[in-house]
Amino acid sequence: MPGRAMIEAEGLVKRYGATVALAGVDLSVPAGAILGVLGPNGAGKTTAIRILTTLSHPDEGRASVAGFDVTAQPTEVRRRIGVAAQSTTLDELLTGRQNLEMIGQLSGLRRSGARQRATDLLERLELSDAADRQTRGYSGGMRRRLDLGASMIMRPPVLFLDEPTTGLDPVSRLGIWDVIRGMVGDGCTVLLTTQYLDEADHLADQIAVFDRGRVIASGTPQQLKSETGSARLEVTLSAPRPEAIPALQPLLEGEAHVSHDGRRLRAAVLNQEGIATAAVRALDRAGILVDDVQVHQPSLDDVFLALTGRETADEEAAHEPEAATA
């Protein structure tokens, strides 16, 4: 079938005893795209990945990867996927190089080919210096990078990354993001799960929000943000002008907040096109000079809160830098 998605799932259901891990999940990822599966712990993200990577059988529904059914043709699927699981899947007693060579050979490479590929990947992942040390001495970030390397060893057309940066420090996270972006540059289709809303925002073209075994929302990061929640307007005036608030009133949703010096206004505004222009025009009509105006789109934290009525565990994502005066 032409135009078929690289990853496709219809009505996936998975139960573990009385627990329903997936309650009917549909997914579709076109070739070359990155789908970010976003959700808190226990939302069913890992179960979905286990089914799509042939490690687990769905109780209901069907799924295909690269055009092959995951239950009927698992070997064909395995030939075309790379997987980096949530817990690292390395051999602790082998060195980084030995791990990659072993995975390469078990994937079908000859010894010399596996050796060459391991050397290339170790360099690309900046692990050359640690290549000949046992992986039990590796830091968390190094393990994740090696795990990503192991999943890329055959240059698979489809990659599954289960929470690739969970538990890593911010610098290691950025390193992993670079590696993932590089892979997509190679034309790979990627499904990655994350609890970090900013991670999905930075990496994914499409986001599917999981909650309690269901997809509760999907779309581009931009769509999700504009569908849910209001934007936040921050205006810095040249001088304190109390009449600025009535001037802006038609645009505001709720109360405006004024800073101590009276120059800075902050308020929730309707998330509509041209909101910054409208704000500047309204102030201009009132004869108020504006030094700086910023409109902050809602963060994905706001989106998740709006969709589920619950906070996520993430604390870092909501913070944005203070508005700088021009």
Next chain:
Amino acid sequence: MSVRTIAIDDQPPARLGRRLREILVLIRRNLVHILREPMQLSDVTVQPILFTLLFIFVFGSGIPIPGGSYTDFALAGLLGMNLVMSSNGTAVGLTTDLNTGLIDRFRALPMWRPSILIARSVTDLLSALVCAIIVILAGLVVGWRPSTGIISVAAGVAIALLFTYAICWAFGCVGLVAKNVEAAMSIGFIVLLPLAFVSNAMVPTQGMPAWLRVIADWNPVSAVTSACRQLFGNPNPSALIQDWPMQHPVTAALLWSAALLAICVPLAVYLFRRRTSD
């Protein structure tokens, strides 16, 4: 029941060469593990030397053997006992692997799943070979002498190793059922101690109570040690026992090995599939 799903799940049988390469890669991995943690080998190095010295000098002083010395009698028994005990390593090795994330990595690769089991069993056969050599060298040092030729002695060792290989698959099944390494080890010892000791390995069975003697004479370990004694030309009091396995120990040892393999190999493959799918 499982056979059909395996056939669908795995690669076409034409790719024998690739399967052999997978098995070799996994054997090499297991050998690297042994190099990194040489204490894994203590079961097949330190323990056989210890057992040889203990049994020959402690028990040997009090057990008269008709037609020869206790040392000559005991060596085949020590060989059988040490090799059988070493098969616990298979259970422990498999359980260890199954409890790491690595097994999920293997499962998502387009490889032949039974390669993992075969590689484990071949690695354990190699360490059993080390064990056999050490027992024989220790025996030679304390005065054991075969009275037949080198080929006959080698045939005896080969029978013991074949039986060990079969027992390894049986203990592979234990490892696939055990929840963790500790459980695998305790199940192993509960089965292995009686298997090794309720036999003619270290004492002639003639002195045992009648009911125990029947068990001992039909114990496959007894057949293996009798076969070795016969092929080494060492004293073999069990040759006087009328039970069929004691009269035909070589055939009995081979049949036991074949039967164990015929049951335990498919069972292990089935258990492995069951353990690694959800």
